[in-house]
Amino acid sequence: MKKQKIMILVPHEDDEVNLVGGLLHLDSIDKSNCYLVFMTNGDYEFRCETRVKEAKKSAQYLGIPLENVIFLGYPDQAPKEKNHLYHTRENIFCSIHNQKETYCHGALDFHYQIYKKHAAYCYDSLIEDFILLIKTIKPDVIFVNDFDSHPDHRCCSLSFEKALGIYLKEDFSYQPQVLKGFAYPTSYKSMDDFKNINLESTKFNTEPHSYAQMQNPYYRWEDRIRFPIGKSCRNRFIIRNAWYQNIRKHRSQSGLLRAYSKIINSDQVFFQRRTDNLALHAQITTSSGESKYLNDFMLFDCKNILNGNNEKPELLDLSWIPDSHDEEKTIKIEFPKPKDIEEIVFYQNINTKYRIQHIEITFSDHTIEKQTLSKNLVNKFQLKKKEIKWIEIKILDSDIENSGFSEIEIFEAKERKYQFIKILDEDNFIYNYYDQDLNKISIYAYNGIESKYLDFNDCNFYQDNVKIEYGKFNRLKKRKVELKISLKEDPTLKDTVIIKNMNVFAWIKYYGIHLLNEIIFTIHLFSVRVVNKIKKIYRGIV
Numbered sequence: 001m002k003k004q005k006i007m008i009l010v011p012h013e014d015d016e017v018n019l020v021g022g023l024l025h026l027d028s029i030d031k032s033n034c035y036l037v038f039m040t041n042g043d044y045e046f047r048c049e050t051r052v053k054e055a056k057k058s059a060q061y062l063g064i065p066l067e068n069v070i071f072l073g074y075p076d077q078a079p080k081e082k083n084h085l086y087h088t089r090e091n092i093f094c095s096i097h098n099q100k101e102t103y104c105h106g107a108l109d110f111h112y113q114i115y116k117k118h119a120a121y122c123y124d125s126l127i128e129d130f131i132l133l134i135k136t137i138k139p140d141v142i143f144v145n146d147f148d149s150h151p152d153h154r155c156c157s158l159s160f161e162k163a164l165g166i167y168l169k170e171d172f173s174y175q176p177q178v179l180k181g182f183a184y185p186t187s188y189k190s191m192d193d194f195k196n197i198n199l200e201s202t203k204f205n206t207e208p209h210s211y212a213q214m215q216n217p218y219y220r221w222e223d224r225i226r227f228p229i230g231k232s233c234r235n236r237f238i239i240r241n242a243w244y245q246n247i248r249k250h251r252s253q254s255g256l257l258r259a260y261s262k263i264i265n266s267d268q269v270f271f272q273r274r275t276d277n278l279a280l281h282a283q284i285t286t287s288s289g290e291s292k293y294l295n296d297f298m299l300f301d302c303k304n305i306l307n308g309n310n311e312k313p314e315l316l317d318l319s320w321i322p323d324s325h326d327e328e329k330t331i332k333i334e335f336p337k338p339k340d341i342e343e344i345v346f347y348q349n350i351n352t353k354y355r356i357q358h359i360e361i362t363f364s365d366h367t368i369e370k371q372t373l374s375k376n377l378v379n380k381f382q383l384k385k386k387e388i389k390w391i392e393i394k395i396l397d398s399d400i401e402n403s404g405f406s407e408i409e410i411f412e413a414k415e416r417k418y419q420f421i422k423i424l425d426e427d428n429f430i431y432n433y434y435d436q437d438l439n440k441i442s443i444y445a446y447n448g449i450e451s452k453y454l455d456f457n458d459c460n461f462y463q464d465n466v467k468i469e470y471g472k473f474n475r476l477k478k479r480k481v482e483l484k485i486s487l488k489e490d491p492t493l494k495d496t497v498i499i500k501n502m503n504v505f506a507w508i509k510y511y512g513i514h515l516l517n518e519i520i521f522t523i524h525l526f527s528v529r530v531v532n533k534i535k536k537i538y539r540g541i542v
Contacts, residue, residue: 007035007139009160010183011152012076013042013055014250016062018187020143021243023268024062025230031063035137037070039126039156041104043097044076046252050535052106058249061242072129073102073109075121077151079309085121086155086305093121102129123159130163134176141177146271147216148184149207149308158301161273165297168280177448179225179270185215187263194261195517197502197510199234201226201428202265209312217315217350218299218377218406219271225451226267226429226444228422233264234431236510238517254528260521266429267422272449273297278410282335287328289320294331294408299347319349321404322395329395333410338364338387345409346379352403358396364389370396384413416447421454421487423497434502434510443485445493459485 006029010016016024016036024031036059042051052071059069075095077084085093092100101118102109102125111119111129114136119125134142142164147157157180168174184190184207191203204221206213214221232242243264250256256263279295286294296318303314322329348355361369363385373379391410397403422429422444429444443454462484480500487493500506 003030003033004140005033005035005137006141006143007037007133007137009037009039009133009142009144009156011039011145011150011156013038013051013058014253014256015145015153015183016055016058017243017247017250017256018183018263019145019181020268021246021263022229022233022265023143023227024064025233025242026228027230032065032068034062034064035068035070035139036062036064037072037110037133039072040074040076040152041071041109042076043095043099044078047105048103049105050252052104054250054252056106058246061246061249069107070110070133071104071107072126072133073104073111073118074126075099077306079149079151079307081151081306084151084155084306085126086123086151086159088122089124091122095121126155126159127163127166130160131167134164134167135171138174139176141179143179143181143270145183146180146219147302148182149209149215150184151305151308153183154302154305154308154313158298158305161298162296164275165280165295168275168297172281175276178273178275180273181268181270182215186269188256188259190262190265192261194236194264195514197434198428198430199236199264199266201267201424202269204269207308209308209310211313211315216271216299218347220376220378223271223451225270225272225446226422227270227446228267228420228429228431229265231431234266236517237513239520248524251528252532254525254532257521257525257528266431274409274411274449276411276414278335278339278341278412279333279408282333282410284334285332286320286322287330288323288326289404291320291331293318294320294405297407299406300350315350317349317351317404317406319404319406321349321402322400324401329400331393331405331408332390333393333408334390335388338389339410340413341383341385341388341391341410342413343409343411344381344383344391345407345411346373346381346405347407347409348373348377348379349402349404349406350377352401354400354403356395356397356400356403356405360394360396362392362394364391414449416449418445418447418452418487418490418493421445421459421485421493421495423483423485423495430497430499432498433500434506435499445487454487458488460488460491461485 008016008020010019041048094100100121102111144160145153147154185204186202190205193200235241238244244260247256247260284291284294298318301316301318303316355375357373359371424442424444426440445452445454482498484496
């Protein structure tokens, strides 16, 4: 990502720590080419200027230039409220502070910078600003939060997908890499595991009242994209841990400070939404139903994004569903130019008892393939087709009441080059590692599109006094060893880990650091709460 323009889009001033806090400390990322965008002004419980000041401190600590920090200036909203800007389509939303248009104390909101006037608080304004944001920055990589229990997180995720789907159809050449992550289930509300002997990989902690285990029902945990974290974020002594120090920049958010032991992990996890989908720019006709949903980039919507802490969300289908009397049940996808096709992906709609099981795909070269779909919401089919002008998809099932497709993705054949490799033990990214229970070594790689777990025959190993058989280590004969690997097809891709014996001195060091961390954290938390209390009293007097 060294030469790529990166945009981080998050709802609140602190969500950047949850979403990309460890990733942005990698030396391979050019911070001067990063843009940090906040959707809300964070003014529900705290003053806007407080949140803006903290966001700027966080950006400076991350190395992001202040001119690349953008505030959209929309209202911050709590889950318990009865209305949200996302549901305000015809009227103007009024915030808890009686604000009805974008503002940002301590900076100019994005809409004002462009048009010299503020945007009205409504859904249409937000979509317009998201589109303008993408068009203005034109990032190569976009990190954005996904759907969890917080209404602002839901709003940001769904609105971004709506806006990007619109812009992708305007600019055929624009194909950014979109990586969506969770601010709560994999971070702020994840597992409390920082106190373990070794830094562990991210775990997904399903929130109460979730629609599905993964919140977003179209994701599978095994399909996640995993990135290593910067060296400065791996230190187990929190006073020297850059991720923890980044958390401390948001002093008003004492809960974030308390969650450091859940936030800091050995990897950061995302789910990729590909934008090189040929169907986005194809002409789609159907025998019945709303064909527009098949290539709008959105997978679902939500009837009410509020009350995520207390009730299960009612997700809405944004799907093509054929009429009940339609006997053809066909979709025809025509491309502007002939394409070589490698893969077709079908996303089934969520709100139905039945799933489409059998389809027939006819290609313009007059070949026909019959496919059986699994019960999973997402089905991928690999194929090799040359010079295809159109595809026709016919549903063969006779009884598919209220069943259809939320999205269809079609991809060309692409060269997939590995971007990095990483050594794992028991599915944990490892760096400096204590050999307490080293059971199974594996190799993770990312090729820009998907995760891969490589065979040992794909790599070169360089180790001293260590023997690997079927991914298992023999007992170490030295106090520590250095294990190095490189990819055979690209020796420039390397990884090195230090593996140490877990002896009595290591145990003493571990417990000593753990004790110091508890003392330091208690002092930090107490000071933050005292300062916040004084500020609230002062504001009440003044």
